[in-house]
Amino acid sequence: MTKLLQKAFDEAAKLPEKNQDALGSLLLDEIEMERRWEIQSPGMPWPEIRERYPHQWLLLEATEAHSSGGQRILERLTVLEICPDGLSAMRRYGEIHGQDPRRELYVLHTDRDTVEVEEDRPGRAPGRATVLRRLPQRRPRRPPRLFGA
16 A cells, blocks of 8 residues: 555544545445446556556456567557466466457566567467467376276
């Protein structure tokens, strides 16, 4: 929590309960409106995402991108989820990608200054980019042999 927000909460704590509830309701409404705006927005450029979500692992979707010179240029990205670490971000990537493989998803950390994405190699779907490898799928285990076949 920032010092300014803490100061505001300290001051709000001195108000009568009725006023505290009204202020709390206004703040929660504002937070909800901000979340809705982010969900409905057509995405943000990477520098803005870095500013809004410092030092975070994010699951992102490209909302405006194009290919040029073997690179995938990501003009605008939408933040789908904030993840506690890279592994959980990759797991969510796998889940969402499994539901709809046509979506252009990325897992990135906001400590990265720029996003440089190389186009896929031949044999993959055209116009798709590779930033991260998929999590390997486990091979099914062979059932145990019961009678020494």
